[in-house]
Amino acid sequence: MSINDYIHERLDRIDKANLRRTLLTFDGPTGPHAIIGGKKYINLCSNDYLALAGDPRLIEAAGSYGEKWGTGAGASRLVTGNLACHEQLEHEIAAFLGFESALCFGSGYHANTGLIPALSTADDLILSDELNHASLIDGCRLSKARRMVFRHADLNHLDDLLREHGNGARNALVVTESIFSMDGDAPDIEELVELCVRHDAALIVDEAHALGVTGEGRGMIAGLGLQTRTAAVVGTFGKAFGSFGAFVACSRQMRELLINAARPAIFSTALPPPAVGAAVAAIGIVKKEGAALARKLESNTGALADIARRAGYQVPDPAGAIVPAIVGDEKQALKTAQALFDQGVLARAIRPPTVPKGSSRLRLTASTGHTDADMAKILGAFDEFP
Numbered sequence: 001m002s003i004n005d006y007i008h009e010r011l012d013r014i015d016k017a018n019l020r021r022t023l024l025t026f027d028g029p030t031g032p033h034a035i036i037g038g039k040k041y042i043n044l045c046s047n048d049y050l051a052l053a054g055d056p057r058l059i060e061a062a063g064s065y066g067e068k069w070g071t072g073a074g075a076s077r078l079v080t081g082n083l084a085c086h087e088q089l090e091h092e093i094a095a096f097l098g099f100e101s102a103l104c105f106g107s108g109y110h111a112n113t114g115l116i117p118a119l120s121t122a123d124d125l126i127l128s129d130e131l132n133h134a135s136l137i138d139g140c141r142l143s144k145a146r147r148m149v150f151r152h153a154d155l156n157h158l159d160d161l162l163r164e165h166g167n168g169a170r171n172a173l174v175v176t177e178s179i180f181s182m183d184g185d186a187p188d189i190e191e192l193v194e195l196c197v198r199h200d201a202a203l204i205v206d207e208a209h210a211l212g213v214t215g216e217g218r219g220m221i222a223g224l225g226l227q228t229r230t231a232a233v234v235g236t237f238g239k240a241f242g243s244f245g246a247f248v249a250c251s252r253q254m255r256e257l258l259i260n261a262a263r264p265a266i267f268s269t270a271l272p273p274p275a276v277g278a279a280v281a282a283i284g285i286v287k288k289e290g291a292a293l294a295r296k297l298e299s300n301t302g303a304l305a306d307i308a309r310r311a312g313y314q315v316p317d318p319a320g321a322i323v324p325a326i327v328g329d330e331k332q333a334l335k336t337a338q339a340l341f342d343q344g345v346l347a348r349a350i351r352p353p354t355v356p357k358g359s360s361r362l363r364l365t366a367s368t369g370h371t372d373a374d375m376a377k378i379l380g381a382f383d384e385f386p
């Protein structure tokens with residue numbers, strides 16, 4: 001079979017399962033609103049929860065860091081790409097979250113695929129929540145450790161697995177998100193921390209969807225004061241912080257190990273200075289305005305959840321800004337998304353392998369930039385086509 005035949009056959013299979021993904025082109029920036037094909041849409045699919053990606057303060061900081069440091073770092077941190085602005089960003093995020101230290105990565109995907117293999121060997125055991133993000137799953141896959149999956153947010157199941165298998169391992173690592181990216185829910189994080197301490201297991205928490213959103217913007221672990229009982233927090237600058245890149249917040253010792261063992265940090269170019277500048281500005285804004293922004297976001301998320309419920313979707317109380325409206329069938333999810341799009345509301349269908357088969361959905365996200373008029377329009381669009 002030639003490579004072209006393979007590509008054709010594979011795409012054909014994707015089409016038959018209603019799983020073909022396509023790129024949507026925006027005429028301008030995306031945030032709470034977007035222009036596509038000359039038409040304005042309310043954007044319910046962005047992770048720019050605080051509408052900071054278009055904030056003039058971040059744009060100005062990106063420009064001034066670009067002027068001072070250039071547009072690119074030119075090398076990985078370990079070669080010649082370690083600029084003082086990277087260390088400034090790491091100091092600021094570590095101080096903001098109350099961790100000893102932090103190390104930046106090119107993205108959240110890099111952070112997770114670097115951190116997990118760096119912390120584990122074949123003698124260890126990794127326990128991973130079944131709904132963890134693909135980057136956490138891939139981080140586990142890249143590790144040589146024994147890997148087991150616990151039922152979503154099920155601490156009894158995790159407890160059983162740790163009891164049964166934890167003793168045979170040198171170290172046990174527990175990997176979870178604090179707010180789950182596709183379901184918008186959260187594990188009982190305080191109980192989870194307790195459980196890990198009890199079993200002497202190291203806890204890694206991906207706070208991609210909690211930073212800027214809960215704990216007055218500091219996420220769940222820092223918001224609840226659980227830093228010293230958590231091995232590492234992963235956060236991204238590409239979501240609520242309106243920029244790009246990511247970090248691991250951890251101990252000084254762990255940072256040293258990551259510099260020496262986390263392959264995406266070692267073998268990939270350091271963050272571009274304009275992204276660093278925007279992230280520094282975002283931390284400053286969230287530090288000052290985090291509580292007010294979080295209140296506004298909570299109110300918009302509540303309104304969105306009410307709209308989805310009125311349209312007949314079973315929506316649990318969101319832990320952050322993500323409201324899953326589960327449709328089920330892949331084709332139906334595409335149809336629903338198209339119907340909303342026709343009404344000026346952008347809510348892309350999320351299908352397998354991002355979510356389990358038969359649980360295709362609209363993953364609606366709220367932003368502080370959505371107005372009351374937007375909410376009225378969204379309500380009208382759902383009323384038109386539940």
Ligand code: PMP
Nearest residue numbers: 107108109133135181208236238
């Ligand atoms: N972790 C989670 C929970 C995510 O949702 C995402 C992005 N969707 C990532 C990590 C990856 O972050 P990034 O986009 O910076 O690669």
